[in-house]
Amino acid sequence: MTTILSLGRPGRRDLLRLGAAGLAAAGALPGRAAQAQDFAGKTIEFIIPLAVGGGSDTWARFHQPFLSRHLPGQPTVVVRNITGGGGINGTNQFAARARPDGLMILGTTGSIQFPYLLGDPRVRYDYKAWAPVLAGPTGGVFYVRPELGVRGVADFAKFKAAQGLKYGSQGPTSLDIVPALAFEILGLDVQIVFGMQGRGAGRLAFERGETPVDYQTTSAFNAQVMPLVREGKAVPLWSWGALNAQGELVRDPNFPDLPHFAEFATAALGAPPSGPAWEAWRTLFVAGFAAQKFVVLPKETPAAILDAYRGAFARTLSDPEYLEKRVSVIGEYNEVTGEACDRAYAAATTMSDETRGWVRDWLLRRFNHRL
Template sequence: MNLSETTRRVAFSAATSVLASFATQGVAGGHGIDLAGKTVDFVIPFSESGGSAKWANFYAPLLSEALPGNPTVVVKFMPGAGSTKGANWFQEQAYNDGTLIFGTSGSTQFPYLLGDPRVRYEYGDWNVVLASGTGGVAYLPPDLASKMDGLDATALQSENFIYGSQGATRLDLVPLLAWEMLGLNVEPVFGIKGRGDGRLMFERGEANIDYQTSSSYLKGVTPLVEAGTAMPMMTWGALGENGEIVRDPTFPDMPTFKEVCDATPACETSGEQWEAWKAFFVAGFPAQKMVFLPNGASEDAIVTYTKAFDEVLARNDFAEISASRLGVYPQMTGDAAQATLAQGTQVPDEAKAFVVNWLSERYGVTLN
């Protein structure tokens, strides 16, 4: 991207502040748009088998009910380059009539954060109308999981693991770095189009370690656990009120990576490696999935979608139906969504420098 890091951050911060004020004023006094008889394209830059697909397919019918005119909301998939293909396409779309929205995940945020030269999109140009937190669960075949001594993963250090990955600069860097910190020998097979494809590799025996975001774990991996062909290893955790890593509220009986790291002598929960992992975890999971209107969206369109998502979140049955499909995580609109967007698109310079160097040394990935 052409902007310097400092300039980009200032510009992004200013843009999000204006949009937050703009959206808040609009919700109070805007007129909204009527979508009767129209079809809304909800574009997801991943394959139809992953967590983003499950998240979008969950929201699509609810959004259709809540939007004025009850338009048909159709989820469309545009996988490629770990979501960069779809995000670059969305950057080129100008607002028209409110019938295009775009869903992203941490795998869209990370290339942006790292300055990946393939990134041609700018979050400051987009208009966030929903932000969803989530978690993630790492899991193993039962025979390997049983080798752990309680939470100590030392016995797994002699194993050779294969992992289906979208790419080291995507959200997958969180598990890849975590497993390396535990001293595990994990060889990624890069190039899959979505995390659901990684799960399918695990099911076919082509991979023997995997992780899924919570929605995909609940839908796709829980049956494997019940059938005895998979066993959870740990969650990435959740962010506590004071910024500490706590147990994931959707999986309170599973240990966090921090707990496993603390129990494994090779791993440390302090120092620059830990701080880098935590920074990207925070950017990728508590601020994990977002819905955007394209550049140039009108005040009325922002009002319409914000009110519609507010209506969805206010449903009497929302807590129950979302817990089983998405897990127990914050779903945010308005100022809270703007704050989440800022959290998901900024990391400390030290964390970025560590990860950029690690990617170069470990995977030969050059981001200059």
């Protein structure tokens, strides 16, 4: 039976309505101002501040040809990966270099949003200084190597007693904080090894047997891990889940046979998860998954250019080729532009002071990481 848990809070329900119904409307197509913009003969840099092969890179390269096709003038769009700092380095470079001319755009992800939300001093970027033109949720699946002998929640005692569990992480304030908090909630003894240059590197460490546990976002899981599952080299245990239109945590529509994390935790612990670690997990789940990926430009970019991008993405979302191929890359998630994008952006960049304070204390206690 699928467990549904409410993640909403009074006053935040509208922001959390980012499930299928909340993300169904792509927003109105822009008007004549967008038609006046022409990128003919131009080259647009699509900055992805993470390594080649991970979920963000896969997502960007899927959108690359559609963006070129639907922007006025059909410019060349080049994906440029800038690694380091779990996404912070490349994002800082975008904040410093991007001009309001529409020739450089940034693809964000939870690994970039989290340091901003938590007040990481390495951050030199401000989400308030950007204008979003595309938003999309994603999901993720946690999986283990078959040698552990863990096939599901019935084997949780064996999982908890396992020795030498390691997880390859991009950094303590990256998107990997979601699985780290999951380990905390479940009481699992997992050594978290920092320094991975993207989730693609984490997956390779898993494939080499260096880390017996791993997770990938939906796009990378479908493309890179499902072959391992079919070959018996990886065993999925849970998805992170998805939000429905009421802001409730439900099973990911891409993985309906897998329990979402709260289902797994409830069965493993004998009661629904609660406490500050759970409060932190569900807040970061929204910022990292339910409203995870955005394409942004500098906020001072002229309206005609912003509208051109919104129009291009609106046309992308109804492009027959996009609709045919998106499930294999993005999954069963609805990306949006326009007002729905703006609502998702607000939700993904909001964290209460209480939760921020607890997470900062936990990072210091758990990883000796001081922000």
